[in-house]
Amino acid sequence: MEIPGVVIARLPLYAQALEALAQKGEEVVSSQRLGEALGITPAQIRKDLSYFGRFGKQGRGYNVAGLLGSIRQILGLDRQWRMALVGVGRLGRAILSYEGFAPQGFHIVHAFDVDPEVVGRKFESLVVRHVRELEETLAQEPVDIGVVAVPPEAAQEVIDRLVRAGVRAILNYAPMTPRVPPGVQVRRIDPVVLLETMTYYLKGQEGVRFLQGRDPLFLR
Amino acid sequence: MEIPGVVIARLPLYAQALEALAQKGEEVVSSQRLGEALGITPAQIRKDLSYFGRFGKQGRGYNVAGLLGSIRQILGLDRQWRMALVGVGRLGRAILSYEGFAPQGFHIVHAFDVDPEVVGRKFESLVVRHVRELEETLAQEPVDIGVVAVPPEAAQEVIDRLVRAGVRAILNYAPMTPRVPPGVQVRRIDPVVLLETMTYYLKGQEGVRFLQGRDPLFLR
DNA sequence: GGGGATTTGTGCTATTTATAACATTTTTTG
DNA sequence: CAAAAAATGTTATAAATAGCACAAATCCCC
Numbered sequence: 001m002e003i004p005g006v007v008i009a010r011l012p013l014y015a016q017a018l019e020a021l022a023q024k025g026e027e028v029v030s031s032q033r034l035g036e037a038l039g040i041t042p043a044q045i046r047k048d049l050s051y052f053g054r055f056g057k058q059g060r061g062y063n064v065a066g067l068l069g070s071i072r073q074i075l076g077l078d079r080q081w082r083m084a085l086v087g088v089g090r091l092g093r094a095i096l097s098y099e100g101f102a103p104q105g106f107h108i109v110h111a112f113d114v115d116p117e118v119v120g121r122k123f124e125s126l127v128v129r130h131v132r133e134l135e136e137t138l139a140q141e142p143v144d145i146g147v148v149a150v151p152p153e154a155a156q157e158v159i160d161r162l163v164r165a166g167v168r169a170i171l172n173y174a175p176m177t178p179r180v181p182p183g184v185q186v187r188r189i190d191p192v193v194l195l196e197t198m199t200y201y202l203k204g205q206e207g208v209r210f211l212q213g214r215d216p217l218f219l220r
Numbered sequence: 221m222e223i224p225g226v227v228i229a230r231l232p233l234y235a236q237a238l239e240a241l242a243q244k245g246e247e248v249v250s251s252q253r254l255g256e257a258l259g260i261t262p263a264q265i266r267k268d269l270s271y272f273g274r275f276g277k278q279g280r281g282y283n284v285a286g287l288l289g290s291i292r293q294i295l296g297l298d299r300q301w302r303m304a305l306v307g308v309g310r311l312g313r314a315i316l317s318y319e320g321f322a323p324q325g326f327h328i329v330h331a332f333d334v335d336p337e338v339v340g341r342k343f344e345s346l347v348v349r350h351v352r353e354l355e356e357t358l359a360q361e362p363v364d365i366g367v368v369a370v371p372p373e374a375a376q377e378v379i380d381r382l383v384r385a386g387v388r389a390i391l392n393y394a395p396m397t398p399r400v401p402p403g404v405q406v407r408r409i410d411p412v413v414l415l416e417t418m419t420y421y422l423k424g425q426e427g428v429r430f431l432q433g434r435d436p437l438f439l440r
Numbered sequence: 441g442g443g444g445a446t447t448t449g450t451g452c453t454a455t456t457t458a459t460a461a462c463a464t465t466t467t468t469t470g
Numbered sequence: 471c472a473a474a475a476a477a478t479g480t481t482a483t484a485a486a487t488a489g490c491a492c493a494a495a496t497c498c499c500c
Contacts, residue, residue, distance in 0.1 A: 005417075006487070012416035016395060020372070030447060038397050042447090043489055050449055058448040059496030075416050076423030094314030095411075100395060104412050144422055145415065152240070168425065169418040171411060175236060175320065177258050185421050187414035191315075191391060192324050194407035195365065196232035196295050198389040201405050202364055203296030205388065226457070250477060262477090263459055270479055278478040279466030446497070456487070467476070 007048045011071050013038055014045070018068040030061035077105055084110040084138065084167070086158045087149035088118050088128050091173055095149055096124045108147065110137055131158070138165040145169040152176040159186075227268045231291050233258055234265070238288040250281035297325055304330040304358065304387070306378045307369035308338050308348050311393055315369055316344045328367065330357055351378070358385040365389040372396040379406075 017037045021029055031042035038045075049055055049067075052074050056062045072078055083101075085092055085108050096108060112131045113119055119130045129137060146162035148155055148170060155174035162170060169185040172178060175193070180186055237257045241249055251262035258265075269275055269287075272294050276282045292298055303321075305312055305328050316328060332351045333339055339350045349357060366382035368375055368390060375394035382390060389405040392398060395413070400406055 004486075008420050009417050011420070012413040013397060015416070016413065017397065020396065032447080039399070041489065043491090044487095046447090046449060047488080054449070056448050057496065058494070059446050059498090061447065074420065076419040077416060081415070081419060081422075090317055090319075091314070094310070097310055098411070099310075100412050101415075104416070106412065106415055145418065169415075169422055171415060171418075176240065177233060177237065179259070185418040187418060189409060189411055189414065191318070191409055192320050192326065193232040193236065194409065195301070195321075195326055195389075195391060196235070196297060196324070197229050198365065198391075198405040198407060199296040199301060200228050200231070200294065202301075202389055224457075252477080261459065263461090264457095266477090266479065267458080274479070276478050277466070278464065279468090279476050281477065442500095444497105444499090446495100448493105448495075450492090451490105452492105453490075454488085456485100458483100458485070460481105460483075462481090463479095465476100465478080467474100469474080470472095 001051075003051050007051055008075075010040070010044075010048055011075055013040075014048075015068060015071045015075070015077075018064055018071070021064050022068060026064050028061045029064050029067075031056070034062075080105045080107060081145060082141075082143040083108045083145040083147050083171075084112065084134075084143040084162070085147045085149065086112045086131065086134070086162070087151075087154075087173075088113040088123060089115075089149065092149040093123055095147060095173070096126065106145070109141065109143060112137075131161075134161055135165050138162075138167070142166060145171060147171045147173070149173040221271075223271050227271055228295075230260070230264075230268055231295055233260075234268075235288060235291045235295070235297075238284055238291070241284050242288060246284050248281045249284050249287075251276070254282075300325045300327060301365060302361075302363040303328045303365040303367050303391075304332065304354075304363040304382070305367045305369065306332045306351065306354070306382070307371075307374075307393075308333040308343060309335075309369065312369040313343055315367060315393070316346065326365070329361065329363060332357075351381075354381055355385050358382075358387070362386060365391060367391045367393070369393040 014034065017034055031045040035042040035045050055067050055070055083106060085095060088096070088111050096111065101107065108126065111123065111126045111128045112134055113128050114131050119128050121128055146159070146167040146169070148158055150158050152174045155172065155176050156178050159170055159178045159180060163180055163184055168183065170178070170180065171187055171189065173189045175190050178186060234254065237254055251265040255262040255265050275287050275290055303326060305315060308316070308331050312331070316331065321327065328346065331343065331346050331348045332354055333348050334351050338348050341348055366379070366387040366389070368378055370378050372394045375392065375396050376398050379390055379398045379400060383400055383404055388403065390398070390400065391407055391409065393409045395410050398406060
């Protein structure tokens with residue numbers, strides 16, 4: 001059975017919310033309450049989970065730790081994942097120093113760049129190698145995921161090389177859409193694209209602030 | 221007529237691809253070619269654009285610069301947008317120094333934090349203010365968008381304050397799902413969540429690398 | 441320990457989203 | 471200049487996604 005991608009995309013959100021609940025010491029949660037925390041209907045959550053099994057107890061709900069464990073296993077988070085970063089400019093260095101990866105089992109084990117100013121230098125105890133050594137390095141010490149933080153003009157070539165080196169998942173910080181063979185996963189991190197989807201809704205609401213909180217009669 | 225959110229979400233991708241084409245000196249593009257660049261069917265693109273008008277010419281395609289201009293106008297990118305950053309830790313500083321915002325008309329004009337080590341310091345020619353001055357500052361010099369880069373435990377309160385201060389769009393870098401009143405736009409930037417949607421597909425393919433390129437008979 | 445209150449998992453229905461197909465227009469070619 | 475090729479905009483169709491509603495199970499209270 002092929003599980004819809006939208007369902008998979010929601011699982012990490014469930015996991016994130018469950019972690020917060022566990023932190024707060026909650027032992028049980030209903031689809032109702034989980035849905036309220038995430039802005040998702042309870043039916044949606046139950047349906048999503050039913051693709052993978054039966055995790056709840058009628059009349060009670062879901063055991064927080066238990067469901068979290070199950071979702072983590074479904075997502076493959078019960079192991080560590082190795083990543084290679086390409087592009088160690090400002091953005092790349094910020095990615096290298098991001099503390100959020102390791103606690104979830106994601107580790108950057110290689111860093112590549114072409115800039116002679118950067119190659120050979122050490123960031124976060126990782127020596128930057130020249131991109132020309134990419135294939136060789138990954139043959140010796142493979143990774144599961146490639147993280148791309150190079151200028152958009154260079155991104156396609158970098159991604160091609162990662163894929164040829166056996167990488168089957170790309171986290172793409174470059175503001176472009178790469179072409180990859182089927183079976184290779186790509187996810188985009190592009191704050192500007194997200195901002196642009198919000199401005200559409202902001203546009204033409206300039207008057208709202210002014211009107212806000214006024215006597216409703218003023219509107220007529 | 222209410223335009224589907226998925227359609228709005230694709231417009232920035234069209235704009236991005238059109239910018240690349242314009243850069244390359246292309247003057248005209250068909251839905252076919254644009255779709256190939258983005259991994260989207262030509263029918264999808266034509267349908268999306270038809271929500272907003274008729275931009276193409278039968279037998280020819282779309283004028284690259286013209287369509288780009290139209291999409292930018294639809295998205296409200298024909299003006300500048302002011303943003304306030306809350307949280308000037310490692311991540312916040314990386315956001316402050318990100319060069320990708322300004323060229324698209326997005327400008328961080330305020331930065332807030334609570335850490336006395338950071339408040340008062342200058343980053344990218346912006347003096348960090350204490351969060352307690354948030355409401356007052358935004359009353360004096362309003363912004364359109366709030367950018368949140370605080371720890372997840374603090375994010376809900378920060379977002380509440382931004383919303384109360386009149387901000388109607390939030391770019392959320394904190395790994396949590398905030399509750400906001402209707403009409404407030406929220407977009408999430410969470411690399412870990414994206415990584416976790418990929419590991420699902422990677423999981424259980426450990427053998428693929430080994431099998432790749434081998435005699436197909438080996439698979440039986 | 442019985443009855444009302446909860447809450448799951450799921451079949452069914454509605455809604456949303458994507459694709460296909462085609463008439464129409466424009467361009468290009470011989 | 472006529473015919474073939476190319477490409478749009480749109481209507482119709484198909485596929486995917488979400489929500490409803492309810493039987494069944496469990497819990498909790500008196």
